[in-house]
Amino acid sequence: MGDEEREILRGIATDEQETVVQFGRNDEYMTIYTTDSTMMTKLDKCVKGGEYEVIEIHKLQKSDKIIGKTYRAKKRLLSFRKKFIEREMTEEQRKASAERARRINSKE
Numbered sequence: 487m488g489d490e491e492r493e494i495l496r497g498i499a500t501d502e503q504e505t506v507v508q509f510g511r512n513d514e515y516m517t518i519y520t521t522d523s524t525m526m527t528k529l530d531k532c533v534k535g536g537e538y539e540v541i542e543i544h545k546l547q548k549s550d551k552i553i554g555k556t557y558r559a560k561k562r563l564l565s566f567r568k569k570f571i572e573r574e575m576t577e578e579q580r581k582a583s584a585e586r587a588r589r590i591n592s593k594e
Contacts, residue, residue: 498523498553509561516561517541521554529557537563 498521505525509516520526521544532538537559544554575583 507564509564513561515558516564518557518559519554520557526555529555532559533557 503520503522503525505518505520505522507516507518518529518538520529529538530540533540538557539559540555541558542556543552544556545552
Protein backbone atom coordinates (compact mmCIF):
# COMPACT_ATOMS: atom_id res chain seq x y z
CA MET A 487 0.00 0.00 0.00
CA GLY A 488 1.36 3.37 -0.98
CA ASP A 489 1.83 6.37 1.30
CA GLU A 490 -1.18 8.08 -0.29
CA GLU A 491 -3.49 5.12 0.44
CA ARG A 492 -2.13 4.86 3.98
CA GLU A 493 -2.84 8.56 4.57
CA ILE A 494 -6.40 8.22 3.27
CA LEU A 495 -7.20 5.26 5.52
CA ARG A 496 -6.09 7.16 8.62
CA GLY A 497 -9.48 8.88 8.42
CA ILE A 498 -11.35 5.65 9.21
CA ALA A 499 -11.54 4.88 12.93
CA THR A 500 -9.91 1.55 13.77
CA ASP A 501 -13.05 0.25 15.45
CA GLU A 502 -14.92 0.88 12.18
CA GLN A 503 -12.40 -0.93 9.95
CA GLU A 504 -13.57 -4.42 8.99
CA THR A 505 -12.72 -7.45 6.88
CA VAL A 506 -15.28 -9.84 5.41
CA VAL A 507 -14.34 -13.17 3.80
CA GLN A 508 -17.14 -14.64 1.70
CA PHE A 509 -17.49 -17.90 -0.21
CA GLY A 510 -20.01 -20.62 -0.83
CA ARG A 511 -19.48 -24.25 0.00
CA ASN A 512 -19.13 -25.26 -3.66
CA ASP A 513 -17.24 -22.14 -4.77
CA GLU A 514 -13.68 -22.36 -6.01
CA TYR A 515 -12.98 -18.71 -5.17
CA MET A 516 -13.51 -16.46 -2.16
CA THR A 517 -13.88 -12.71 -2.02
CA ILE A 518 -12.33 -10.62 0.70
CA TYR A 519 -13.67 -7.12 1.35
CA THR A 520 -11.68 -4.95 3.72
CA THR A 521 -11.46 -1.40 5.00
CA ASP A 522 -8.77 -2.43 7.51
CA SER A 523 -5.52 -0.75 6.49
CA THR A 524 -3.34 -3.46 8.06
CA MET A 525 -5.22 -6.24 6.28
CA MET A 526 -5.07 -4.27 3.02
CA THR A 527 -1.29 -4.09 3.29
CA LYS A 528 -1.07 -7.87 3.83
CA LEU A 529 -3.46 -8.62 0.97
CA ASP A 530 -1.64 -6.23 -1.37
CA LYS A 531 1.52 -8.26 -0.75
CA CYS A 532 -0.43 -11.40 -1.70
CA VAL A 533 -1.50 -9.65 -4.92
CA LYS A 534 2.17 -9.01 -5.75
CA GLY A 535 2.77 -12.74 -5.22
CA GLY A 536 0.23 -13.51 -7.93
CA GLU A 537 -2.22 -15.67 -5.97
CA TYR A 538 -4.72 -12.87 -5.20
CA GLU A 539 -6.22 -10.13 -7.35
CA VAL A 540 -7.89 -6.81 -6.59
CA ILE A 541 -11.34 -6.87 -8.17
CA GLU A 542 -12.69 -3.58 -6.85
CA ILE A 543 -11.38 -0.42 -5.20
CA HIS A 544 -13.91 1.40 -3.04
CA LYS A 545 -13.68 5.20 -2.96
CA LEU A 546 -15.57 8.08 -1.39
CA GLN A 547 -17.73 9.67 -4.07
CA LYS A 548 -16.98 13.32 -3.37
CA SER A 549 -13.24 13.10 -2.77
CA ASP A 550 -12.30 9.91 -4.66
CA LYS A 551 -10.39 8.74 -1.57
CA ILE A 552 -9.82 4.99 -1.23
CA ILE A 553 -11.70 3.52 1.74
CA GLY A 554 -11.52 -0.19 0.95
CA LYS A 555 -10.73 -2.94 -1.51
CA THR A 556 -12.24 -6.24 -2.59
CA TYR A 557 -9.89 -9.10 -3.42
CA ARG A 558 -10.43 -12.49 -5.06
CA ALA A 559 -8.44 -15.66 -4.46
CA LYS A 560 -8.84 -19.41 -4.55
CA LYS A 561 -10.66 -20.63 -1.49
CA ARG A 562 -8.04 -23.30 -0.84
CA LEU A 563 -5.62 -20.52 0.21
CA LEU A 564 -7.70 -19.89 3.32
CA SER A 565 -6.57 -21.78 6.41
CA PHE A 566 -7.49 -21.90 10.07
CA ARG A 567 -5.23 -22.63 13.01
CA LYS A 568 -6.34 -25.03 15.70
CA LYS A 569 -4.58 -23.21 18.50
CA PHE A 570 -2.16 -20.42 19.20
CA ILE A 571 1.33 -21.55 20.16
CA GLU A 572 3.35 -19.24 22.40
CA ARG A 573 7.05 -19.75 22.12
CA GLU A 574 9.44 -19.09 24.94
CA MET A 575 12.76 -17.86 23.61
CA THR A 576 16.01 -17.14 25.31
CA GLU A 577 17.57 -13.72 24.77
CA GLU A 578 20.09 -15.33 22.40
CA GLN A 579 17.30 -16.97 20.33
CA ARG A 580 15.39 -13.68 20.24
CA LYS A 581 18.44 -11.82 18.90
CA ALA A 582 19.08 -14.51 16.27
CA SER A 583 15.43 -14.36 15.17
CA ALA A 584 15.55 -10.55 14.94
CA GLU A 585 18.69 -10.75 12.81
CA ARG A 586 17.06 -13.28 10.44
CA ALA A 587 14.02 -10.99 10.11
CA ARG A 588 16.27 -8.01 9.31
CA ARG A 589 18.03 -10.00 6.57
CA ILE A 590 14.71 -11.11 5.06
CA ASN A 591 13.24 -7.60 5.17
CA SER A 592 16.32 -6.06 3.58
CA LYS A 593 15.88 -8.37 0.55
CA GLU A 594 12.33 -7.09 -0.17
